[in-house]
Amino acid sequence: MSLLIVEPLEADVMQWLAERHPVVFAPELALEPALMREALHQTQALILPPNVAVDVPLLRAAPRLRVVGRMSGGGENIDMEACRAARVEVIRSATATxxxxxxxxxxxxxxxxxxxxxxxxxxxxxxxxxxxxxxxxxxxxxxxxxxxxxxxxxxxxxxxxxxxxxxxxxxxxxxxxxxxxxxxxxxxxxxxxxxxxxxxxxxxxxxxxxxxxxxxxxxxxxxxxxxxxxxxxxxxxxxxxxxxxxxxxxxxxxxxxxxxxxxxxxxxxxTPRLSGTTRESRTRAAWGVARRIDELLNTPREAAGEFRPTAPAVLADPSGEPRWR
The missing domain is CATH 3.40.50.720 (NAD(P)-binding Rossmann-like Domain)
Incomplete structure (x- = not known):
């Protein structure tokens, strides 16, 4: 598969991605680590909920992985150094919320x-x-x-x-x-x-x-x-x-x-992380993550450039749009 989606997305975003790439939607894998690792073997792109850590064991189980998308902005359980070493880009919607x-x-x-x-x-x-x-x-x-x-x-x-x-x-x-x-x-x-x-x-x-x-x-x-x-x-x-x-x-x-x-x-x-969770912010985040994944999957890996974490760089850009480091 090209894209494994473990976090529910807006229906129109899911359809847009499915029209462009082979997609598997399996939210139940968030609670099944062993099945998740098995599914990752052929996965190139992954959209995960915030409760699933992006760490060395996950990356080792996904040798073809190129990009991880996260709808929420938090990155506390994302091992950025491990992603950099594996040349896996991390997409987080820093401005959508x-x-x-x-x-x-x-x-x-x-x-x-x-x-x-x-x-x-x-x-x-x-x-x-x-x-x-x-x-x-x-x-x-x-x-x-x-x-x-x-x-x-x-x-x-x-x-x-x-x-x-x-x-x-x-x-x-x-x-x-x-x-x-x-x-x-x-x-x-x-x-x-x-x-x-x-x-x-x-x-x-x-x-x-x-x-x-x-x-x-x-x-x-x-x-x-x-x-x-x-x-x-x-x-x-x-x-x-x-x-x-x-x-x-x-x-x-x-x-x-x-x-x-x-x-x-x-x-x-x-409160349980309510601040950024609105219908409008979820829609903005979903489209931002989906478009970047589509762009990356349509680019040969050797032409995609170096690892680019999306969220931390926004601090340097007064426009509010992410600026790559």
Missing amino acids: ASAEAEFAIGALLAMLRRVPVQSSDGLWVGRELGCITVGLIGMTPAARALGQLLPAFGTRVIGYDPSLHQSDPLWQQWGIEPVALHDLMEQSEGVCVQLAYFPRYRGLIGERVLGFARQGQVLVSLAHSAVFDEYALAAALTSGRVLAAWFDSLEPGQLEPDRPLAGVSGLQV
């Missing part, structure tokens, strides 16, 4: 600002308005750039920080986001949105030294991998009230178990 994630983050901020009251000067406990606060964005992903465009419409001041982007970079001005140091962002922001792309070196980045600078009564939304937070420091910030509420769109498995620091902490809300 940006507007959906930005809308989700704004909705979460609005909900927390109203549902978690603060005491006003007259002694009443009241909510706050998004248009009268400063929001700090940590991580300049496509979703963050969308937030930089949407939040000022409310009257919100928007500041930002990214560890891979210097404050003097002209991209900040192009995006309309004021760059600041991380501790300044935490001190100045009543609301914080974290959408930092995950790399192992960022594990625990937002810990005691960062959360200790949080403005009193801050609310926080995270669309990032939860490993960028130190769970002990986060629990302490929520328990003390320095951070009034935090909304995580995913947590690592087990983080709410009784013996973990976040267990039973009030003010913490968790």
